[in-house]
Amino acid sequence: xxxxxxxxxxxxxxxxxxxxxxxxxxxxxxxxxxxxxxxxxxxxxxxxxxxxxxxxxxxxxxxxxxxxxxxxxxx
Amino acid sequence: xxxxxxxxxxxxxxxxxxxxxxxxxxxxxxxxxxxxxxxxxxxxxxxxxxxxxxxxxxxxxxxxxxxxxxxxxxxxxxxxxxxxxxxxxxxxxxxxxxxxxxxxxxxxxxxxxxxxxxxxxxxxxxxxxxxxxxxxxxxxxxxxxxxxxxxxxxxxxxxxxxxxxxxxxxxxxxxxxxxxxxxxxxxxxxxxxxxxxxxxxxxxxxxxxxxxxxxxxxxxx
Numbered sequence: 001x002x003x004x005x006x007x008x009x010x011x012x013x014x015x016x017x018x019x020x021x022x023x024x025x026x027x028x029x030x031x032x033x034x035x036x037x038x039x040x041x042x043x044x045x046x047x048x049x050x051x052x053x054x055x056x057x058x059x060x061x062x063x064x065x066x067x068x069x070x071x072x073x074x075x
Numbered sequence: 076x077x078x079x080x081x082x083x084x085x086x087x088x089x090x091x092x093x094x095x096x097x098x099x100x101x102x103x104x105x106x107x108x109x110x111x112x113x114x115x116x117x118x119x120x121x122x123x124x125x126x127x128x129x130x131x132x133x134x135x136x137x138x139x140x141x142x143x144x145x146x147x148x149x150x151x152x153x154x155x156x157x158x159x160x161x162x163x164x165x166x167x168x169x170x171x172x173x174x175x176x177x178x179x180x181x182x183x184x185x186x187x188x189x190x191x192x193x194x195x196x197x198x199x200x201x202x203x204x205x206x207x208x209x210x211x212x213x214x215x216x217x218x219x220x221x222x223x224x225x226x227x228x229x230x231x232x233x234x235x236x237x238x239x240x241x242x243x244x245x246x247x248x249x250x251x252x253x254x255x256x257x258x259x260x261x262x263x264x265x266x267x268x269x270x271x272x273x274x275x276x277x278x279x280x281x282x283x284x285x286x287x288x289x290x291x292x293x294x295x296x
Contacts (some may be wrong), residue, residue, distance in 0.1 A: 038174055039174065041109070042108040042109035043107075043108040043109050043110045043174055043175075044108075044109040044110075044112075046109075046110045046113065046170065046171060046173075046174045046175075047097070047109060047110060047112045047113055047116070049170050050113050050116050050117055050167040050170055050171060051093075051116055053163065053166050053167050053170060054116060054120070054163050054167060057159065057162065057163040057166070058159075058163075058278075061156075061159050061278070065281065065282065065285065068285055068289075069285055072285065072288060072289050072292060075292065
């Protein structure tokens with residue numbers, strides 16, 4: 001009887017300790033070593049990257065138009 | 076030279092969205108973090124593309140009913156600038172996805188739909204460059220524009236809504252829904268859409284004017 005009580009107590013204890021441990025495991029999983037530049041400061045640099053892409057695209061198109069106009073002027 | 080009112084409006088609205096998009100308050104969310112601000116810059120690219128393609132569609136129909144080559148040139152200019160905006164929307168979307176969904180391409184239904192739509196419009200460029208006769212080119216590209224536009228609607232508006240998507244409001248509504256898009260963001264998002272669309276229309280108009288001058292030089296000198 002005493003033995004059974006001890007065993008069930010140890011089971012409950014193990015269960016509780018697992019419950020306590022799980023969140024710490026999560027915490028470890030949720031902070032992987034990925035803090036690169038683009039992930040810093042609330043990922044604000046992703047927005048900067050997107051804006052830079054948009055303007056780069058518009059400028060590339062402008063250069064294309066410029067070339068086209070030059071062609072027409074030269075002919 | 077005086078600028079037309081809507082060109083001024085586009086400058087004002089784009090700068091408004093740049094300033095308030097970066098400085099304004101946004102809801103804080105996990106994973107998205109500050110990248111929620113991309114809503115003001117990535118999404119207007121697609122809105123602008125859709126509106127430019129609709130203009131091209133209307134001009135294609137007008138060309139077919141009138142045989143006026145100016146409408147063909149206009150339709151082509153709107154399609155080409157629309158393609159530029161679709162490429163920008165795709166690249167910015169992939170950049171955003173890299174830091175939120177974990178990879179640039181995740182075979183999301185909306186990504187696939189827009190990729191198909193882009194391929195259809197790329198084929199338009201190839202088709203147009205492949206035909207030397209002006210009359211024939213105008214007619215075929217007008218008909219192709221009508222088909223491409225009619226395909227774009229199910230590819231972008233219908234199919235992604237029928238399956239689960241990584242895009243916000245998955246399954247049912249692929250847009251930011253009433254809970255995500257609060258009123259503060261609406262006040263910046265809609266002006267941004269209008270501003271970028273007017274800018275796209277402006278660029279298309281310049282492209283048309285250049286093509287028109289080129290056309291006149293080729294045939295009337």
